[in-house]
Amino acid sequence: MLKLEIVTPEKKVVDAEVNSVTIPTASGEAGILPNHAPMISALKPGILEFSDRNSTQRVAIAGGFVEVSHDRVTILADSAYTADDVDTAAVNAELESAQRAIAAASSQPIEETEALRDQVESANARLRLAAGK
Numbered sequence: 001m002l003k004l005e006i007v008t009p010e011k012k013v014v015d016a017e018v019n020s021v022t023i024p025t026a027s028g029e030a031g032i033l034p035n036h037a038p039m040i041s042a043l044k045p046g047i048l049e050f051s052d053r054n055s056t057q058r059v060a061i062a063g064g065f066v067e068v069s070h071d072r073v074t075i076l077a078d079s080a081y082t083a084d085d086v087d088t089a090a091v092n093a094e095l096e097s098a099q100r101a102i103a104a105a106s107s108q109p110i111e112e113t114e115a116l117r118d119q120v121e122s123a124n125a126r127l128r129l130a131a132g133k
Contacts, residue, residue, distance in 0.1 A: 002034055004050055006059060006075040013059065013080040014050070021073050022049040023066055024125075038069045045122035047129055048075065058083070060129040062122035079122070086130040095123035 004021055006014040021032045024046025043064045050057055064077035098119040105113050 001071070002032065002036075003072045004075075005073070006048070006061075006077060006080050008077050008080050013077070013082075014057075014075075016050070016052065018050045018052050020051050023075070024048065024061070025066070032068055032073055034071050036068050036071075040065065040067050043075070043077065045118055046125050048080075058129055060086070060122070060125040062125075063118060081126055081129065083129050083132070086126045088127060088130050091123050091126050091130075095120060095127070098123065 001017045001019065002021060004014055004016050004018045005012065019033075023030050023032065023041075024044050026042040026044050029046075030041070043061060043066055045062045046060070048059045048061050050059075060081045061075070061077040062079040064075060066076075067074045098116050102113055102116045102120070105116070
């Protein structure tokens with residue numbers, strides 16, 4: 001078993017014993033099982049999935065960091081949402097606003113719109129989570 005903690009600046013979102021965790025890292029999706037090698041990685045906006053004996057649960061995260069050590073997975077996320085937390089109307093408005101801002105900044109270097117692109121990825125992850133996909 002793995003000890004999973006998902007923490008945001010506001011609260012501890014998850015504190016559970018799980019069988020596996022799948023996380024969206026900056027270099028791709030990573031699966032973590034018991035006895036995983038130690039690692040630290042940046043997280044990108046996306047859906048984190050974890051399973052225990054009876055079910056699989058999903059949480060949309062908006063970036064952060066993960067540390068894996070001694071069958072312990074600690075996620076320090078900028079924000080984390082369960083499906084029940086997602087207000088689809090508000091997220092759609094946020095998504096449209098970010099997309100308009102990206103379009104308006106089309107002449108700027110791509111590095112300068114990274115925060116906006118992360119905002120779009122985060123909004124899309126929350127919408128996928130709310131839709132059950």
